[in-house]
Amino acid sequence: MNTRDPYEKTFPAVPAATRGRGFAHTWWGHAWLRALEDSALDGTQVKQGRRYARSGAVGAVSVRPGGLTAVVRDPDGTAHRTDVLxxxxxxxxxxxxxDLAAAEAGHIAALLDREVPPELAEDAAAAGVELLPGIGDLDPRCDCGEWDHCPHTAALCYQVARLLDQDPFVLLLLRGRGEREVVDELAERSAAEADAASEAGADAGARQTPADEGIPAAEVFAAGALLPALPPLPELPPVPGQPPTLDTETGAEPELDVDAVEFLAQAAAAEARRRLAEALAPGHADRAPAAPLTLSEDAVRLTAEAGDFRVRxxxxxxxxxxxxxxxxAVRAWGFGAAPGLAALEDDRTPSRSELARARAALAAAWADEEAPVLRRVRARWTQEGTGRQLRLGRDGRWWPFRREGGQWVPSGPSAPDPGSALEADPAP
Incomplete structure (x- = not known):
C-alpha cells in the first residue's frame, strides 16, 4: 500500500513579474490559462486579474486535491480569501x-523531468480522462461577492500557470493524488508489466526445441572478425546522371509522349542524386526517414521542376x-513541400487536443498586446477586416494565406507560432 503525499502543498508568494513576460511557457500552462479565459464571462475581470498577478498581489498558494486557495490583495491592500475548485x-x-502512463517508458521519464507529454494527454482524452481543464472546469469562489471569475480568482489562476510550468505534478495533485503516490503507482505498474513480459518470454523459451536454441553469442562475435570490411561510401556525383536520349531513328508509338518520358527520366536522376546527398550527410542515420510521397504530391513536385507546357x-x-x-499547388509546394501542399488542400477539423494547443498558442502570441480578431472555421483562422488567414498544419505549424483574386493562396513558409506567421505576411 502506498503512502499518500500530504494532501496539501503550499507554494510561497512569487515576486512581481517583469512586464512583457508571459505567465506560461509550456503547452500545458497555456492550456490552463485558456480554460480560464474561455470560461470567464467578463474579459475585463480576467485582464485585471492578470495585472494583479503581475504586480505580486497573490500570496502563498495552497494546492490540494480539488482546489486552490490564496489571499489576493486589491491595490488598496484589501485582502480576499480566494479559491478555485x-x-x-x-x-x-x-x-x-x-495504465496509459506506465505503458510508455517515455511518458514516465517525461513526467519525472517535469514535462507533460502531449501524447499522454491525447491518449487520456481518448480514454475519457481529461487531464487538463476545459471550459467551465475552473470553479471560482471569492469572498468579494462575485459569482463568476473576478480579478482575484483570475490572478490566482495566472499565478498557478507559473507553478504548472515548473511542476506539472501540481495538476495531478489537483486531480487527487500527490507526486510520491503517482510515482510509486507508476513504478509498480511498470514492474508488473516487465514481470509479465519476462514470464511470457520464459514460457516461449521453455517451448523451444533444442534445434531452436540458436548460436552462442561468443561464436557470432568470433566469426565477425572474419567478415570483409564494408566498402567505402560512394562519392556524390557533381551533377545528376544523364539518361539516354529517346530521339532515335525508330519512330515512337503515336500514344507515347517522348518529351514527357525524357523529362521523367531526368527528374528521376535528379531525385536519386538528392537522396544520395541526404544519405551521405552527417547525422543521416539519426534522422527519421521521410514519409513517402503520394502520387498526387509527387505530381506537384514534378510540376515544380517541369518547364515544358505540355508536361505540366x-x-x-x-x-x-x-x-x-x-x-x-506548386506555389504551396515551394513554401513547404508536402506539408505546405497539405495546408492548401486539407480542409480538416482538428482534434480536441490540437484545438487546445492551438488556443494556447494564440493566447501566448498576443499575451501582452491587443490580439487580432480571428474567426475559426475548422483548422483555419481568418483575421476579420483583412485578407489574411492562418492555417494549422498537422505538424502543429502555422501557415500564412492571403486573399487574391477571390481565393485563398499561400503567402509564405510556416512558422512555429501564429504570431510569427501572421507578422511574416503583412496585411495587403
Whole structure:
C-alpha cells in the first residue's frame, strides 16, 4: 500500500513579474490559462486579474486535491480569501491514466523531468480522462461577492500557470493524488508489466526445441572478425546522371509522349542524386526517414521542376486538377513541400487536443498586446477586416494565406507560432 503525499502543498508568494513576460511557457500552462479565459464571462475581470498577478498581489498558494486557495490583495491592500475548485478524478479515471502512463517508458521519464507529454494527454482524452481543464472546469469562489471569475480568482489562476510550468505534478495533485503516490503507482505498474513480459518470454523459451536454441553469442562475435570490411561510401556525383536520349531513328508509338518520358527520366536522376546527398550527410542515420510521397504530391513536385507546357498540362490532367489549381499547388509546394501542399488542400477539423494547443498558442502570441480578431472555421483562422488567414498544419505549424483574386493562396513558409506567421505576411 502506498503512502499518500500530504494532501496539501503550499507554494510561497512569487515576486512581481517583469512586464512583457508571459505567465506560461509550456503547452500545458497555456492550456490552463485558456480554460480560464474561455470560461470567464467578463474579459475585463480576467485582464485585471492578470495585472494583479503581475504586480505580486497573490500570496502563498495552497494546492490540494480539488482546489486552490490564496489571499489576493486589491491595490488598496484589501485582502480576499480566494479559491478555485477543480474536479478530482475517480478511481477508475486514475486507473486508466496510470495504465496509459506506465505503458510508455517515455511518458514516465517525461513526467519525472517535469514535462507533460502531449501524447499522454491525447491518449487520456481518448480514454475519457481529461487531464487538463476545459471550459467551465475552473470553479471560482471569492469572498468579494462575485459569482463568476473576478480579478482575484483570475490572478490566482495566472499565478498557478507559473507553478504548472515548473511542476506539472501540481495538476495531478489537483486531480487527487500527490507526486510520491503517482510515482510509486507508476513504478509498480511498470514492474508488473516487465514481470509479465519476462514470464511470457520464459514460457516461449521453455517451448523451444533444442534445434531452436540458436548460436552462442561468443561464436557470432568470433566469426565477425572474419567478415570483409564494408566498402567505402560512394562519392556524390557533381551533377545528376544523364539518361539516354529517346530521339532515335525508330519512330515512337503515336500514344507515347517522348518529351514527357525524357523529362521523367531526368527528374528521376535528379531525385536519386538528392537522396544520395541526404544519405551521405552527417547525422543521416539519426534522422527519421521521410514519409513517402503520394502520387498526387509527387505530381506537384514534378510540376515544380517541369518547364515544358505540355508536361505540366499532362500532370494536371493526371491529378484531376485544372492548370490554375496545379499552379497554386506548386506555389504551396515551394513554401513547404508536402506539408505546405497539405495546408492548401486539407480542409480538416482538428482534434480536441490540437484545438487546445492551438488556443494556447494564440493566447501566448498576443499575451501582452491587443490580439487580432480571428474567426475559426475548422483548422483555419481568418483575421476579420483583412485578407489574411492562418492555417494549422498537422505538424502543429502555422501557415500564412492571403486573399487574391477571390481565393485563398499561400503567402509564405510556416512558422512555429501564429504570431510569427501572421507578422511574416503583412496585411495587403
Amino acid at each position: 477543480i474536479q478530482e478524478f475517480t478511481e477508475a479515471e486514475w486507473d486508466r491514466l496510470l 498540362s499532362r500532370l494536371a490532367a493526371a491529378t484531376r486538377r485544372s492548370r490554375a489549381e496545379l499552379e497554386l
